[in-house]
Amino acid sequence: MPVPVSLRSVDIGYGATAVVKNLNLEIAAGEFLVLLGPSGCGKSTLLNAIAGLTDLAKGEVWIGERNVTWADPKDRGIGMVFQSYALYPNMNVEKNLSFGLTVAGVPKDEIVRRVARASAILQLDPYLKRRPSELSGGQRQRVAIGRALVRDVDIFLFDEPLSNLDAKLRTELRVEIKKLHHELASTMIYVTHDQVEAMTLANRIAIMRDGVIQQLATPREIYQRPANLFVAGFIGSPAMNLLKGTLLGSDGGSLFRSSLGEFDLPGKAFPAEPREVVAGLRPEQIIVGAGSGLAEIEATISVIDAMGPETVIWCRARENLLSARVAGDFPGQVDEGITLGLDLANASFFDQDTGQRLP
Amino acid sequence: MVDQPAARIPASSPARTRATGRLRLPVAALAALTPAWLIILLVYLGTTIWTVQLSLTNSRMLPSSEFVGLAQYERLFGTARWTISIQNLLTFGVVYVVGALVVGFLLAVAVDRHVRFESMWRTVFLYPYALSFIVTGLMWQWLMNPEIGIQATMRAAGWTWFTFDWTTKSSMAIYAVALAGIWQSAGLVMVLMLAGLRGIDADLWRATRIEGIPLWRTYISIVLPQLGPSIATAFMLLTMGAVRTFDLVVALTNGGPGQSTEVPAKFIMDSLFARQDLGLATAGATVMLATVMAVTIPILYARDIWARRRAGTI
């Protein structure tokens, strides 16, 4: 049975060294939640607090119907997977999986059954008699996941589990974790600084910065409607194009005035008083070529990044450098003049002072 | 799923670049190593050969060149004081090495448990290691002196049954030496073990907490096996110290009472200088050398393999 997790008014650390301040987070039963943010944003600390490895300064942690704020890690019904794998180096894979159960006094046949199941799910059968030092990084991490699996826990915690792996293995194991979540339907909380992992794995992402959740939403929502400039810059590669300008609102539609010209925003209603804003356009919201029916500007190609299936071109338009996503067989040349259409109707607008998204 | 081995050898490890990129060697480099070569060849190798060679001759007061095979060794092992010295060394060595390892390990674990004033505890446990064996021996000689030491104090305080006179009892004197040795060296073991403990992955500790493995079990089943290299190092240093023990005995008991704390190192010194019996002294020194090499070379070799395995080059 999947269970929900709830963090209520949580502080971690005191005074000047506070890592997390007054944080509230509700994680639904069976949800895959990713805590995403740059290093030092408090995401790992928060995970350790859920696990019971770090004390709270204030607030409560609830797992299901139980207030586990003061409970020992082992009593919380959690399994945890670490970045460094944290396998017992002197024990073989089988012993690594069964050691915790043996210590907890689980009957022998039950241990055998659970180890066999975990081993089958994670395809560990050929390695059961090997020691961690004889395994590859990917195999080690699968054993670490297996160690959480045999404990029959309600909640899985992942602390940057793929960061020590190379790119290819990371992709493979990511798919496996996703499959595992699908099969087990357990609640999973996953910490990473890698936006691709976050976007692909999560039901919802909590983007953190300086101990504060900046936005908690589905990957699509976060990508399309970033709550502020930090989220807008953190998610997406290449990053969102940002254009400074002034927004003049009216009922029927608004006007965006920038160094590139004045553009009508039909159908977008903003307050009437002029506002200093930043317009955010994803690279795919900039269309190359005239006649797109969008707000058109003239620009010069300065760099072409061919990536195979697609190409990103970087174009100079006055003081702005704009990236646009085009087809892989894009024929243009560097220094060529080009017309760009800006899809301002779907753009995000942020207040220049607060950085917050304007609705 | 095809994984590559995790312990990949970096494409250009420093060792390899260094080995392949040998430079034209300036004369200065060779000149700089001349003292080291001279010391190794003349002193370390030369005197060892000289000593071993002397042990095979019939030298007594003066060196002789008459080869007598192993006669000096026969004489050596026929000398009661030498065999007693060896027995004493065995008793002392076992008690001292095991004692210092156990005490040092416990100290390291205790200090590592996030205690308050950690550096103060460490300083207190390690300071005896900065003292000479002469000072250590004299301190304990007085503490165990029945007339002015702990025994006298306790008896004066009314505990007339209290006895702590090991240095005056031939059955206990060797344990007195071991006690003083442990007092001096436990801090060294603590430092080595602490270095090993601090090298253990912090995530491993967290994993054991998540799994609910009790602390004592974590230490025995997970931590101790990982301290292998630290334990081997400490074992080697302590064993070396035990075999070399000389000053401590001189200061604490001077070999007595009777011959109950005579040790080989002292036997050799006395043969060399007091009794001027070169044959016995060199034969004894050769036996000592063989013992030390028998202990250290396997451990050095094992540690080398450990280190290379950890570096992933095997």
Place this chain on the structure above:
Amino acid sequence: MRDPFPQSANGPRPDKVTPARLGLYAFLVIAALFFLLPAYVMLVTSFKSMEEIRSAQIFSLPHLFDWSAWIKAWSSACAGVNCTGVSAGFWNSVKITIPATVLSVLLGAVTGYALSFWRPPGGKILFAAITIGGFIPLQIFLFPMVRATAMLGLYNSLAGIVLVHVVFGLPLTTLLFRNYYASIPVELFKAARVDGAGFWRIFVSLMLPLSLPMLIVAGLMQMTGIWNDFLLGLVFAGRDNLPMTVQLNNIVTTTTGQREYNVHMAATVLTALVPLVAYFVSGRWFVRGITAGSVKG
């Protein structure tokens, strides 16, 4: 056992004094007493009068702090017929320790540097020989070394004992510096080579300044080691240069008249003072020296 899931739990887990924690501190306190008591007894006894010492209360503080034992220990206690106190030994130890420490550290630094960066032919053999040499018991060397120093006219001289210390200090200092230099990126050395610097220029201008921490550590280890030496000083220093440890032992074992325990203990404290001060002042450097020196090869 209290309920692990109290409904009202909020904030940090309440501190509870567990038996395990109490036991831990009890162990630390008992261990600290074991390690401190001998030094304490020595210190207080050195301030007591002989009468008070015979009253057998080694743990009590002296009724009256009496410096006379210290003065006697320093300047007039007798070793055999030689009544100069430990002061003569102190100055001898200073004269031995300073040049021997400086020379052996420099030799170790040069050897370690040449071995790690220049990779001379036979370097691996030399290093292996030095490593093993560090384990050879001194007794092996004594007779030949006595003969050799006598031949050179260095036996029983200050220069002789200094030379002996440098020779037997080579394994430790070389090892410390070789391992330290192995942790310096070889690219730094290559860059200096590309800039045209030669063997000694790289050593003096680049490596020596970089190895300041190891100079301190190696200097500290050699200094305490040489100061605490007994065997080599006994054999090689000669009557006029006996180091403090040897002189202390001679004073204590001199059995004319009654044993003046207070003087003996004051002399012992005086002998222990130099390495102790070095230890307390250097703190972590000393620990670093132990760990660096034990990681051989």
